[in-house]
Amino acid sequence: MTQHFVVIGSPIVHSKSPQIHQVFATQVSLDISYQRQYCPDDEGSFTAVIEAFFHGGGAGANVTVPFKQMAYAYCQVHGGLSEHAKIAGAVNTLLLNRALLDNGAPIVDAIYGDNTDGRGLVTHISSLGWVLTGARVAIIGAGGAARGVILPLIEAGITQLTVANRTVSKAQTLATELSAASDKISACDIEICATSDLRGTFDIIINATSIGLTDATLPLSTDLQTRYAYDMMYGRALPFLEHFAARGAQTSEGYGMLIHQAALSFERWTGHTINVEQAILALGNKS
Ligand code: ATR
Numbered sequence: 001m002t003q004h005f006v007v008i009g010s011p012i013v014h015s016k017s018p019q020i021h022q023v024f025a026t027q028v029s030l031d032i033s034y035q036r037q038y039c040p041d042d043e044g045s046f047t048a049v050i051e052a053f054f055h056g057g058g059a060g061a062n063v064t065v066p067f068k069q070m071a072y073a074y075c076q077v078h079g080g081l082s083e084h085a086k087i088a089g090a091v092n093t094l095l096l097n098r099a100l101l102d103n104g105a106p107i108v109d110a111i112y113g114d115n116t117d118g119r120g121l122v123t124h125i126s127s128l129g130w131v132l133t134g135a136r137v138a139i140i141g142a143g144g145a146a147r148g149v150i151l152p153l154i155e156a157g158i159t160q161l162t163v164a165n166r167t168v169s170k171a172q173t174l175a176t177e178l179s180a181a182s183d184k185i186s187a188c189d190i191e192i193c194a195t196s197d198l199r200g201t202f203d204i205i206i207n208a209t210s211i212g213l214t215d216a217t218l219p220l221s222t223d224l225q226t227r228y229a230y231d232m233m234y235g236r237a238l239p240f241l242e243h244f245a246a247r248g249a250q251t252s253e254g255y256g257m258l259i260h261q262a263a264l265s266f267e268r269w270t271g272h273t274i275n276v277e278q279a280i281l282a283l284g285n286k287s
Contacts, residue, residue: 009064060269075113088148118152120261133157141208142170
């Protein structure tokens with residue numbers, strides 16, 4: 001029997017998720033349908049879309065921009081949240097909470113939220129051979145993308161995490177909020193990281209800002225050193241990576257993170273483990 005999946009967003013027309021999940025399904029011989037679902041950017045529409053989807057027999061949904069926080073708020077009062085979703089404050093994966101359904105809960109009160117973005121980053125970084133255990137890591141950015149990857153990085157055994165942001169108060173708020181999860185987090189502004197004491201101290205620098213969507217560039221000092229540089233954006237020229245590649249760092253864009261987070265959602269929904277390297281080859285793209 002065909003299992004139905006959907007990715008909900010606005011805009012959604014360019015989402016690669018349908019092709020990615022079809023490749024996964026082919027790999028494990030599952031019959032699935034995976035569609036893009038546009039939704040107007042308001043809570044009422046979002047609620048109507050996800051409830052109609054699960055009432056209609058949908059097996060699982062991905063949620064993308066701008067609905068990740070809305071999905072979090074919905075699941076918080078309905079079917080529950082995973083620890084990763086709670087810490088991230090955002091949901092990218094929806095599924096039905098079978099335990100609640102078995103206890104007689106209606107479908108709308110059993111829609112459960114997880115977040116696979118951060119674990120997707122960690123599994124991609126690990127697959128590149130970049131060692132996270134004991135690593136000193138800097139994240140640039142303090143928005144939703146940064147928040148979503150912090151817990152999985154800590155779980156991977158990093159020893160130090162510096163959150164650097166243009167608006168330093170946002171980095172400080174994030175560090176304070178996540179201090180319950182770890183005492184390894186500190187905050188600074190981009191200029192401090194770029195120019196002074198922290199020079200040369202990082203093993204991995206991750207760009208989690210949205211700057212890649214614009215023509216602007218981050219104020220990175222020529223003195224700032226890292227062994228590895230990762231940009232969560234992909235599919236475009238990334239000056240952040242060019243900056244560090246020119247200084248001898250190994251670099252990666254975020255395409256592999258996209259595939260790994262998708263694989264984790266797929267595994268959560270279907271119980272099938274995906275060979276991600278094989279899937280990337282089948283998709284004909286780079287990691
Ligand atoms: P996302 O969900 O992608 O994280 P967001 O929550 O809007 O989006 O966060 C965007 C991040 O990119 C923020 O950390 C933002 O910095 P500010 O908090 O100072 O706004 C960062 N960002 C966006 N444009 C930037 C720029 N031109 N220079 C530096 N940082 C930028």
